[in-house]
Amino acid sequence: MAAVETIEVLTPGPLTSLQDLGRFGYGRYGVPHSGALDTFSLRAANLLVGNKENEACLEITMFGLRIKALRDVAIAVTGGDLLPFYNDKPLSMWVSFILKEGDTLSFRGMKSGFRSYLAIGGGFFLAEVMGSRSTNLSSGFGGFDGRPVKKGDIFTAHSLHPHLETEGRWFPQDLIPRYRREWRLRVIFGPQDDQFTEEGRNTVLNSPYQVSHQSDRTGIRLAGPSVERRPNVHESIISEGVIPGAIQVPGDGQPIIILVEIVTGGYRKIATVITADLPLLGQIKPGDMVNFEEVSLDDAYETLREIEERIKRFKESLSSQS
């Protein structure tokens, strides 16, 4: 079946790119995972419009994206509230909505969070590169021509019709995360926490850090009290693999939370954000305050299982919603 045109980009905003749940298995070639930063919101958006959880979505950063529907399409907008409007009316987030042919959808500002996810019922018809449709922005591959979307881009999909029947599906209110300007991120110490002083470890846990404007999809740079290394511990280490959420401390003692566009690093890591809190990293914006809290491995797994259990219950509820 031929793919049909779904939407056209009228204005792209500062950074809008196609992302799915990421590219895995190419770490030995230095290929990072890329993918949506807020995977929770991406999965929710896809489920609302009847897609597979791993379908690609547009990840919209800050504001500014405007698109036009080229035919009737089911859409869902989740994640940060970037004031989405259809034509001139506010659009409800976290629900499946039908954009009629000719309707426009625009993101007009930052009310809360930092990134919105736009799913199209039927997805984006794009080739996978190394098993993923995520855009690798630094090396320029994957997604749509390996670049952020730009004015005039037209996206296509197969079989839109079954998805139109998802109209009105909603995501449970109590499952929708709240994005504030002050964040509490749960961490587990390691792997090089023993190379920092006791005071250094306490500094990380007891100090608020401000998010720097130099942050991007590679990392969230923080500014605050310097984290002290042990005497005689050099600032860099022999390079090794890193994961999103790892908190590395370069020579100046200012922590950086690693995100998804890098797979190795040469600085010590004092702690790592737990998997359950990773989606929040996508909603932290420059100027926000970040606090870290130490939890046990058991707590980390327990929290993750609770979240997954709730997503599972939502999936089960979908059959009765429509």
Place this chain on the structure above:
Amino acid sequence: MGDRSLLVELGDEISPEVNRRVREFYVILLENPIEGLLEIVPAYRSLLIIYDPLKLDLVMIKNRMDDLQKKIGEIQIPEPKTLEIPVVYGGEYGPDMEWVSQYHNISVDEVIQLHTGTTYQVYMIGFMPGFPYLGELPEGLATPRRETPRTVIPQGSVAIAQRQTGIYPVESPGGWQILGRTPLKLFNPLHSPPTLLEMGDLVRFFSIGEKEFKQWQQ
């Protein structure tokens, strides 16, 4: 590291022996697939094992890794390729060449002789897709990183830092000292494998002129 990865450390130094153990362990992991294992990032002296925390937990993965490590030394790994890489040294292609030669108080030709006179091993691919960490530079060429990193380094730039040399596969920011540029393409996302060099490969550089560089590019 965290609740979904384990750093397996097989030594604490940069050496061909330790790196060979890393490559052996990588092959062992490929031959013994583990359900729920998402990614392996092999590096100089370690492998980062990333797993799905809904399918595996740290104790399970740690036990499995301890078991599999016993196989190191018992298996065959593929023989490394040897590649010769053409480089235009100095001038606009190697903007840090002058600084490096002055830093070591040797001539530009001597820098080139030192850089081309060594067989390097690819210790790992990292930092960005296809970037090879090659070691080790001769002692006489060990150079600190630039104090201020460059915001734009052209694709193919051949650079050095401390006892390492590397090649930027695509245009990017970076802090290494640039000696020259190769016309070879180090990363192609549509090829399999996507990188020209793989961990364990051996590399020698040779000097070419600007004219040959341009011919090579075509």
